[in-house]
Amino acid sequence: MKRILLIFVIALGLSQTTKAQAVITAVPCDMLGMVMNVGSQETSINIYHSGQSMTFPQSENIFMWEFTDQQGNILHQDTLVDESTIIFGHNWSLTDTINVTVHFVNDSANLDNWYINQGLPTNGNSINCLFEDQIYWETGAPTPWGSWTFIHNNPGVDLNTPTGIFNIFPNNKQLIKIVDLLGRESKGFKNQPLFYIYDDGTVEKRIIIE
Structure with missing residues (x-):
């Protein structure tokens, strides 16, 4: 009886371990993206990135942001760790179109469990995503008061591919x-x-x- 109980306990432990390993801690780059928050005004930018809430461990999420004009001049740069939102003030013209680039990496997170749950082969790659888009100052419906708005809403690109x-x-x-x-x-x-x-x-x- 003790032997049967011991085997049951071991089997239960292995089952729990397997389930723990199947927990999804990250999703593919093209399931992530940027959202302009309502805090963005004429002279300020407030952008949320879903990678922070969808990728674990969150403490190792690194976002390298860059904003440039159409001539390629850098207007703002920042590297954020464990932060979902970038906020800063600026003096851009409201007639400008601004390029937004963010490189998102997490060397401790990978997509293996996500692929397993989808019945796909794993690759062991860490999170290494590139997001590129443009923003402009939009007025009229649905934002008659004006708002910085993404033009393309591009998904992320997996640089490991x-x-x-x-x-x-x-x-x-x-x-x-x-x-x-x-x-x-x-x-x-x-x-x-x-x-x-x-x-x-x-x-x-x-x-x-x-």
Whole structure:
């Protein structure tokens, strides 16, 4: 009886360990992004990055921000650790279009558990994402008072992704599933963000507008 109980305890421990290892601590770069907060005014910028809340350990999240004008001149630079939001004042003209770049890294986080949960092969890569977009001062509906606004809403790019056959011939990849923001499988509903997961490990964020 003691032997059976001991085996049961060991099996239970292994089961709990397996479950702990399957906890998702990071998501792909193209499931992350930047959001302009309402605190952004004519002379101030307030941008939230979802990588901080979606990547663990959070204490090792590093965001390297850079803002440049259309001539490539650096207007603002900052490196933030364990911070989801960048806030600073500026004297930019409201007619300018500003380039926004953020390099997000976390050497202690990787996507293996996310890939396992999606039934995909793991690669052991750490988080190494690049985000590039542009902002401009928008007036009129829905912001008649004016607001700094992202133009493209580009998803992040995984800098670990190697150049290979799937990059050269992107049509060769096969769609595995479509999931919503909560990871639930979807049939491809319109007017909501969905993530298309392919057999080569790539993920595409799409919104079909009706």
